[in-house]
Amino acid sequence: MTPPPQPRAGAPTDLPEGDPFGPDNLPYGVCTTAEHPDRPHIVVRHGDFVLDAGGAAAAFGSAHADLLQQPLLGPLMAAGRPVWQAVRAELREWLTAPEHRETAARFMRPLSEVTMRLPFEVADYVDFYASEHHATNVGKIFRPDNAALPANWKHLPIGYHGRAGTVVVSGTPVVRPRGQRKPPHEDAPSFGPSKRLDIEAEVAFVVGTPSAHGESVPLSGFRDHVFGVTLLNDWSARDIQGWEYVPLGPFLGKSFATSVSAWVTPLDALDAARIAPPARDVPLLPYLEDSAEPEPGGIDLRITVSINGHTVSEPPFSAMYWTAAQQLAHMTVNGASLRTGDLYASGTVSGPERSQRGCLLELTWGGKEPLELPDGSRAFLEDGDEVTLSAWAPGPGGSRIGLGEVTARVEPSR
Numbered sequence: 001m002t003p004p005p006q007p008r009a010g011a012p013t014d015l016p017e018g019d020p021f022g023p024d025n026l027p028y029g030v031c032t033t034a035e036h037p038d039r040p041h042i043v044v045r046h047g048d049f050v051l052d053a054g055g056a057a058a059a060f061g062s063a064h065a066d067l068l069q070q071p072l073l074g075p076l077m078a079a080g081r082p083v084w085q086a087v088r089a090e091l092r093e094w095l096t097a098p099e100h101r102e103t104a105a106r107f108m109r110p111l112s113e114v115t116m117r118l119p120f121e122v123a124d125y126v127d128f129y130a131s132e133h134h135a136t137n138v139g140k141i142f143r144p145d146n147a148a149l150p151a152n153w154k155h156l157p158i159g160y161h162g163r164a165g166t167v168v169v170s171g172t173p174v175v176r177p178r179g180q181r182k183p184p185h186e187d188a189p190s191f192g193p194s195k196r197l198d199i200e201a202e203v204a205f206v207v208g209t210p211s212a213h214g215e216s217v218p219l220s221g222f223r224d225h226v227f228g229v230t231l232l233n234d235w236s237a238r239d240i241q242g243w244e245y246v247p248l249g250p251f252l253g254k255s256f257a258t259s260v261s262a263w264v265t266p267l268d269a270l271d272a273a274r275i276a277p278p279a280r281d282v283p284l285l286p287y288l289e290d291s292a293e294p295e296p297g298g299i300d301l302r303i304t305v306s307i308n309g310h311t312v313s314e315p316p317f318s319a320m321y322w323t324a325a326q327q328l329a330h331m332t333v334n335g336a337s338l339r340t341g342d343l344y345a346s347g348t349v350s351g352p353e354r355s356q357r358g359c360l361l362e363l364t365w366g367g368k369e370p371l372e373l374p375d376g377s378r379a380f381l382e383d384g385d386e387v388t389l390s391a392w393a394p395g396p397g398g399s400r401i402g403l404g405e406v407t408a409r410v411e412p413s414r
Contacts, residue, residue, distance in 0.1 A: 012049045012108035013101040019047045020402025023092050024395045027263040027404055028053075028073055028228070031114040040071040040117050044091055045263060045404070050114055051095065052107040059103055062090055073120040073264065077208035077227045078340040084208070084227065088266055116262035118169040120206065123341035125162040125258065126331055127202075127234055127250075129153075130322035132278070134350035134358060141366045142242075154282040157322040157330045159344075162234075163255040167343065170262050170406040176383060176413040177256040179240035193413035194237035194253075196367065197381040200348040201305050201315050201358035201389050204232035205324050206264050207342035214335040219290055219297075222325035225338055228264035231303075231389045231406045232345045235259065238361055238380070260343070261389075263404025270401060273300040273393035277323050287333055288326050297323030301403070303349055303391040305358065307381075310373050315349040315358040317391075383412045 015022050023046070030040050031050060043050035054069030062068070064087050067076045076087065094104045129135055132149070135158075139148030152158065168174075176197055182189035208227030211217050217225055234254065241253025277290075277298040284290075290297050301317035327344060348358040357363045360380050364370050367379035381387070388407040395401040 011101065012105045013046070013095055015047045018400065020392050020400040021045050021047050022399065023096050024399055025265060025269050025401045026088060026091050026095075027265040027269070028076075028119060029263045029404070030072060030117045030119040032117060033109075033114055037115070042068050042070060042073060042076070043114070045111065046095055046108070048111050049108045050111050051091070051104060053091065056094055056104055056107040057090070059107065060090070060094060060100070064090065073227075074340055077120060077206070078210065080209050081224050084266065085268065088268060116169060116171070118167070118260070119262060119264055121341050122164040122167045122343050123207075123339040124343070125164045125167055126159050126342070126344040127162050127254070127347060128157050128159040128322065128327050128345060129347040130157055130320050130327065131346070131348055131350045131358070132321040133319060133352055133356075134348040134362065137350065137357065137362045141361065154280070154321075155285070156288070157327045159327070159331065159347075160249045162250075162258065164343070166255055167258045167260055170259060170404070170408065172259065172408060173411045174235055174257045174259065174408045175411045177237050177240065177252065178413050179237065179252045180243055181239040182243040183239070189243060194240055195380070196238035197410065198236040198238050198360045199305070199381070199387050200234040200236055201303050201313070202232040202234055202345045202347060202349060203299075203301060203303075203317050203391075204230050204260060204343055204345040205328070206230060207338050207344070208340060209338070210340050211332060211338040213337040215332075215337075216287070216335060217328055217332040217338065218287070219293055219325045219329050222328055223267060225328065226267050226324065228266045229270060229299075229403065230264050231261045231391055231403050233259040233387060233389055233406050233408065234345060234348075236359070236361075257408075259406050259408045261404040261406040265401065265403055269395075270299055270393055272396050273401065274298065275300045275318055278319060278321055280321070287329055290323065290326060293325075297325045299324070299393065301391050301393045303358070303389060306388045306390075307373060307378065308375060308386055312371055312373070313355060313357055313363060315356050316351045317346070317349050319351045319356075320346060320349065381410050383410055385410045
């Protein structure tokens, strides 16, 4: 887990030693204030303060002030990578250059004084199944007498198209869904609240630059199209999902809620965390073959999953078999277009150890081995449980880059 930074002293532009939200990070968000609850505006996180990006841009005479004065990140995301890089360089200078810090401080306020919003309009949502450890465990749980991995799993990144309208920002309560359930020992389905409500610890990628319908995006186009990275919890009603998913896949068991962090970390902030993905043991088709790519496709992110403040898992994103660049290439290889605000997620992040499993289905082995928490055992989530995902990645010079946490509390079915 990331050690908490020491309390801040001095000006808002000063940072405590080891703060994971320093000038090498600078994630984007959107917030409102108590004075203007109806005026969302773009902010950049710096330690435990936020910088009013639009206000600062106007004060400094930035050519990008109009983009930063918008109520959502969409126009900035659509502007393309050269603009993203230029804006990021400006923000870093305003917050670190001695001659600018006093002016920047006028546009900063404590994070605790603002209300964070969903920072962009979600255009489409795609969820992948990119962890070999997760897919293998799920196969063993559901199909103990058959091969754990489907025959296609190592040839392509399996995914499904989710529901953009129920992507919600961190802090939004999640209502226990209702639906049809049919355990194997029962003859007919019943209807009611899910009894096997689960989480999925995931990493998601936010598309900025769109692509033309009918054209595919190669592996080399990843940086040109992906604006940033965010944590995501893809809630799952395992009993509803288990009854409905054959033959077309997840539907009501997944579409009721997907929680994302309020913060989008720029892709460039994770340069120091890029690593080679696990070795592939099946030859890949040319559009997915990444062994000759100039940049390694993996990202060394360390995730922590907690329930009611108690750590239950620490999944390593470095163990993911399929990379985000491969997922993007596969998602568009048929000519499907990208839109600004498209969100695609990795699927559950799990590692080889039991302590690294990213969902309760795996952690409790289908409910057969409940977790022992300080407030009682859990096979799956109970009403009132609060789940939090947090993460960090290695940064320049031994620093840490923090990803904004995503948290939500389970409310009873309505």
